[in-house]
Amino acid sequence: MADVLIVGGGIVGLLSALELADRGREVVLVDAPSLHPPASWAGGGILSPLYHWRYPEPMNRLTLDGPRRYRALVRRLAGPALAAADLNESGLWVEAAGEEAERGLAWAQDHGQRCQVAPLSAHLPAGRAGEGLWFPDVGNIRNPRMLKGLRDGLAALGVTRVEARVTEVTPTARGGEVILDNGERLAAPTVLISAGAWSASLLAPLGVSLPLFPAKGEMLLYRLPPGQVRATILTEQGYLIPRSDGAVLAGSTLTQGDASTSPTAPARRRLETMAVNILPMLADCQPARHWAGVRPGAARDWPWLGPVPGTDGIFAAVGHHRNGLVSAPASAELLAQLMCGETPFVDPADYSLESSSPSS
Ligand SMILES: Cc1cc2nc3c(=O)[nH]c(=O)nc-3n(C[C@H](O)[C@H](O)[C@H](O)COP(=O)(O)OP(=O)(O)OC[C@H]3O[C@@H](n4cnc5c(N)ncnc54)[C@H](O)[C@@H]3O)c2cc1C
Missing domain, CATH: 3.30.9.10 (D-Amino Acid Oxidase, subunit A, domain 2)
Structure with a gap:
């Protein structure tokens, strides 16, 4: 059994997988790019929100450091799929x-x-x-190449990638179970829903209703x-x-x-x-x-990142809207810290699925 199942292999899911693999977790990532092409491929890759000063502090905390974080990622993942010039x-x-x-x-x-x-x-x-x-x-980052570089890097770290659509995520006594469209079931103590624009239908049966x-x-x-x-x-x-x-x-x-x-x-x-x-x-x-x-x-200018209320081990990372490329490295770090019981680098309350207003 994997330690963590990640649903969705866009930039948020891939970088979360990297953070968790770096912490020694066994990760299985389930992705359906041929059915649902990731926004992370289609986006522009500007490493700043548009008119940055119009955003609230919870978004700034995820985005200000984006250029530095991508510099480190490109240095680390450079190879056949990703070159220094792609940043x-x-x-x-x-x-x-x-x-x-x-x-x-x-x-x-x-x-x-x-x-x-x-x-x-x-x-x-x-x-x-x-x-x-x-x-x-x-x-700006050439995002399609960043995704390829990440997939190669994760494969080298032993992260398993399953190409299938998840039809349902259900809580279990120890984490969660995901049901695939081929009928297969996978279970893990920790499950992350990071399925981009398709996340709401996986969250609704868990009682989560966000303005997505x-x-x-x-x-x-x-x-x-x-x-x-x-x-x-x-x-x-x-x-x-x-x-x-x-x-x-x-x-x-x-x-x-x-x-x-x-x-x-x-x-x-x-x-x-x-x-x-x-x-x-x-x-x-x-x-x-x-x-x-x-x-x-x-309907708000920063994402929801954290545990799904009422579950033990199911997490969500949703609502990155126009800024998911620049903010994903910080989002992934926060998620991994929460999953692994570490001290988070920002106040997680601002991103909680239980609240919609920032503390400052
Ligand atoms: C035109 C455009 C321009 C943009 N420009 C920028 C920019 O300049 N800078 C910036 O920071 N952001 C930009 N963005 C926004 C950014 O691309 C997104 O916020 C970000 O990519 C979201 O990442 P994600 O991982 O949450 O979702 P996605 O990248 O959409 O990934 C979701 C993944 O989940 C998979 N999936 C969905 N449902 C299921 C399921 N049921 N089972 C299994 N897998 C599933 C999909 O196949 C997909 O691979 C832009 C977006 C667009 C469209």
Whole structure:
């Protein structure tokens, strides 16, 4: 019998598996990517919430350290699937003027983040004019490669991966049991539900009702010569994310309540208009790819992480919404600390499934 069963192999499940394997736990991870493609593959990989200063402290506590945590992960997991260049450390420029810029600067000072006023032309010479804030320490991670690197790293640590859909999680006297769609049953003293946008249906039979919803997002990819987009560029209308090989992602749309993963023509037109507005030369380029993913949406700006009330050993990590890539390393550390009886690095009450309001 495994020590821990993890339901869902997106970034949250994979990093939780890594934290637990590092603590000597035997982990089995059950994932259904062909039925439910992970948001962690579809996302942009910006290592900051959009307009970071608009978020409450419980989210800041999971995200501020994101760039440093990914630097360590890339160093550790680098191999055939993941290279150092997959962490793009070219910084983040955020469009903001007047009072908004003042708020951003004050927030950065309060939270120890390097930040300065800079025009868009300093980071996107061929772009339109714009005023904003420059965060030199915020990069982006090429998330599909990060997932592959993690899967390889976990296999090397002996973590078992089962490709199947979990239809039910039930409490047992010593932990929980998961039922797979092929009828097989697996049991463990600890079970983690980290099934992204599909978590609510597994939690409902356990009596957990949280304000969760699917939130479809679409993205485009352009191929440009490297160096055209010198930093991640964020505006109120959308963003451009440069990868190290010249690929540039343009995102993203957000349709609350939509769990479909097929890209649509209207979203493509919206994203093209947004991208051309930031970088006019894109009017002469055709996007090379267009895709959609389903965010694990939530009606609050930080996730729920912790034990499922009324069970002994079933945990959940849900509602990472727009920020699951940047926050997952910290979420996974907190979960592993709670599961292993260690002192948590943040107050777990803020993330408890029993409460919905932060302590500060
Ligand atoms: C367009 C877009 C752009 C984004 N950009 C960013 C960004 O720039 N920065 C950022 O931090 N975040 C971003 N995000 C958000 C981020 O991708 C998500 O918050 C994060 O990936 C959620 O991770 P997760 O592990 O909770 O869920 P997922 O990645 O969705 O993983 C859930 C996994 O559970 C599996 N699963 C589901 N149900 C079952 C079941 N019943 N049985 C077994 N397995 C199951 C699925 O197959 C999947 O593999 C973006 C998202 C989108 C869609």
